[in-house]
Amino acid sequence: MQPAIRFDHVSKRYQLGEQRRSLRDVASGLGRRLRGGPREDPSAKFLWAVRDLSFEVNPGEVLGIIGPNGSGKTTSLKLLSRITYPTEGRVTIQGRVASLIELGAGFHAELTGRENVYLNGTILGLSRKEIAARFDDIVGFAELEKFIDTPVKRYSSGMYARLGFSVAVHVSPDVLLVDEVLAVGDQAFQNRCFERMRQMRSSERALVFISHNMFAVRALCTKVLFLKNGKPIAQGTPDEAIRAYQNFSAQEETHAEQTPDSTLAQEEKMDSTPIRITGAAFLNTAHQSVEVFEFGAKMIVRLRYRATQPVENPTFSFVFFRGDGAVCEGSSTILCERSAGLVTGDGYVEFEIPQLTLIPGMYTMEVAITNQHVVVYDFDHRPEQFMVESKRALHFPRFIAMYPGEWRIVQGNAEPFVLGNFDTPVGPPQPIGLADTR
DSSP states (O other): OOOSEEEEEEEEEEEESOOOOSHHHHHHHHHHHHTTOOSSOTTOEEEEEEEEEEEEEOTTOEEEEEOSTTSSHHHHHHHHHTSSOOSEEEEEEOSOEEEEOSTTTTOOTTSBHHHHHHHHHHHTTOOHHHHHHHHHHHHHHHTOTTTTTSBGGGOOHHHHHHHHHHHHHHTOOSEEEEOGGGGGSOHHHHHHHHHHHHHHHHTTOEEEEEOSOHHHHHHHOSEEEEEETTEEEEEESHHHHHHHHHHHHHHHHHHHTSOHHHHHHHHHHHHTOSEEEEEEEEEOTTOOBEEEEETTOOEEEEEEEEEEEEEESOEEEEEEEETTSOEEEEEEGGGSSSOOOEEEEEEEEEEEESSOOBOSEEEEEEEEEEETTTEEEEEEEEEEEEEEEOSSOOOOTTOSBOOOOEEEEOOTTSOOEEEEEOSSOSSSOOOEETGGGO
C-alpha cells in the first residue's frame, strides 16, 4: 500500500529577529552573492521548528501529533498543507488535502457564510455544481441555516470552527489535517466531529490530528508522534506515545520546582529507581477487574508495585482524569494514620471507594510512588480506562462529581419534605466485566 502521507527527513528553519526591509539591506545582500559570498547574513539567528522528522500515514490511519507548545506540531501541519515548504527533506501527499489549522483560515470576513462555502469548496478543487450538490449537507452539519447569509465577520469562534470543519469533511478529501481549532466548539459539536473523523478513518482516508486532549487522541488515533523542540521523542501506539509525553511533562514540572543541586540528585535517583508501578486495575465488589461501573457503585483501585531494593515508607497516590482532560478526584497514602513501613519485592496497594460519584463518562488515571510527595520514584499516566454509567439522567457537563447526600424542601412552617438522596447507589451496583463490554 502506498502511503497517503510521507515525511522524509524533513526540517524547517525560520530566521529570528527582524528581516531585511530597506533597499540598502537588499542591495548589500545582492552584492554579497555576486561576489560569491554566503546567501545568508552570517550574523542572523535561526530556529529549527522541525528537525529531521520522518513518518508515514497510510489510508485508514489517523496520526496524532502531541507535545508541548512550540514543539513543531503546527509547523508540521503547515508543511503538509503547503502553507510553507521544508528547508530540508521532502513531503509527499497523495490525493486531495483539506486542512483546519487556524480559525477562519480561508474565509473572507466580508463574505457571507454561503459565499465562503463556495469559495472554500473551489479552493479545495470542487466545481460549482459539486458544491451546490453538497451545500445543504455542509450547512446542516454546521447548524448554521439561520446565519448562512450573514457575513462571517459577525460569526463567533465556534461558528467559524463549525463551518470550516463542515466544508473540510464534505469535500471528500483523501487527507484531512486538523489542529486544535476544534477546541473552540461546544461539546456536542466536538462529539459530531470526532464521529465524522472516525467514519473517514473507516473509509480509508488518512488523517493527522493535533490536540492537547489526550483522551481524544487515544480514542481517535491509530498511532501517535510525540514531538519536543521539533524532534521526535516517541512514535508508536497511542498508549506508548501518550505515556512517554505525560511522564516527560511530570518530570519537567518536578524539575522546575527544584534547585539545580536537587535536580541532579533527582536524575541520579531516576536512573536507579528502587520502586516502580507495574500495573493498575479497577475492581468491583467481587474483586474482578472491570471497565464499566454504575454510578454510586463501590470501586477498588489496585496499584501493583515492584521494589528492587528496600524502600522505607513510600507514598502511593492516584488521581482520576475525565475524558476531556479535567482533573477529578484522587487520594494518597500520605493522608493515612499509618505508613507503609519497609517495602520490598512485589506487591500491591488498594484504595476502596464506597460510592463512585463521578458523573457518567470515560476516565483515566495518573499514579505515582513518592517519598512524602518530595522525591518521585515513579509516575505514570496509565492506559487503563473505566466508564461510569447511570440509569438516571446525570449529564451535567460542568460537574465532575455528584455529592452523596439528601435533598429536602421546607415550605413555610411545614415539616421538611425529603425529595430524595444519593446516599445509596441508584439501583443495585452491577459493574459490567470485560467480556460483557465487547
